[in-house]
Amino acid sequence: MTSTIHKLNVDFAQRVQIDTPEQPWLPSPLNGVERKPLAREGAEFGHATSIVRYAPGAVFSEHSHPLGEEILVLDGIFSDEQGDYPAGSYIRNPPGSKHTPFSDTGCTLFVKLNQFSRSDSLAVRINTHSAQWLAGQGGLHVMPLHSFDTEHTALVKWPKGETFVPHRHYGGEEILVLSGVFKDEHGHYPQGTWLRSPHLSTHHPFVDENTIILVKTGHLPK
Numbered sequence: 001m002t003s004t005i006h007k008l009n010v011d012f013a014q015r016v017q018i019d020t021p022e023q024p025w026l027p028s029p030l031n032g033v034e035r036k037p038l039a040r041e042g043a044e045f046g047h048a049t050s051i052v053r054y055a056p057g058a059v060f061s062e063h064s065h066p067l068g069e070e071i072l073v074l075d076g077i078f079s080d081e082q083g084d085y086p087a088g089s090y091i092r093n094p095p096g097s098k099h100t101p102f103s104d105t106g107c108t109l110f111v112k113l114n115q116f117s118r119s120d121s122l123a124v125r126i127n128t129h130s131a132q133w134l135a136g137q138g139g140l141h142v143m144p145l146h147s148f149d150t151e152h153t154a155l156v157k158w159p160k161g162e163t164f165v166p167h168r169h170y171g172g173e174e175i176l177v178l179s180g181v182f183k184d185e186h187g188h189y190p191q192g193t194w195l196r197s198p199h200l201s202t203h204h205p206f207v208d209e210n211t212i213i214l215v216k217t218g219h220l221p222k
Helices: none
Strands: 016-019 033-040 048-054 063-065 069-080 083-086 089-093 097-099 107-113 124-127 141-148 151-158 167-169 173-179 181-184 187-190 193-197 201-203 211-217
Touching: 016 033, 016 187, 048 069, 083 089, 083 124, 089 141, 124 141, 173 181, 173 187, 181 211, 187 193
Parallel strands: none
Antiparallel strands: 016 193, 033 048, 048 107, 063 097, 069 083, 069 089, 069 107, 089 124, 141 151, 151 211, 167 201, 173 193, 173 211, 181 187
16 A cells, blocks of 8 residues: 655745654555655655665665656665665766665665756765765864755764854755754754755754754755
């Protein structure tokens, strides 16, 4: 039985906050693959952002990515015809690509579908456990993952007690908290929280403990 959720959180002018560990797992069309929808345009098509879980031995049927696919492997080992991707792997499959994914060991993924520019044709494979961290503003460290036009995706490492300057999000901002607790004047966001803030939104972020977040900016409707 598949999920009956269709449109979900596709008003990009609205701020969205989801505590993903508290969301139920819902079945997908393939046995052994479950997901937690965070935003989706339709039942099995169009714009979608999800947490996806493969049971050990699960295989997803071959499928194409009309407007690309972006993945961060959260745990386990994700695989397809091109290779194996352990936890910490960042993957971008460009528009028009296709593959047959599977997991021998089981895995959990953060997945974004059909959200690329048609001109964004770069395939990306990064092991974030071995890629270089760069010094950022203040005490932050940044690991750039991909940039195209106004879109920028990176991991950001916050040291204990760090405060960032108040800022405005041109083209919006999307965050997945990977460890620690991210904070701003609107609330506190523990590990697993997914946040999406609209174009020209503002906030003043800080942390009390070591925290790592996945951040995407400049990609939402303006």
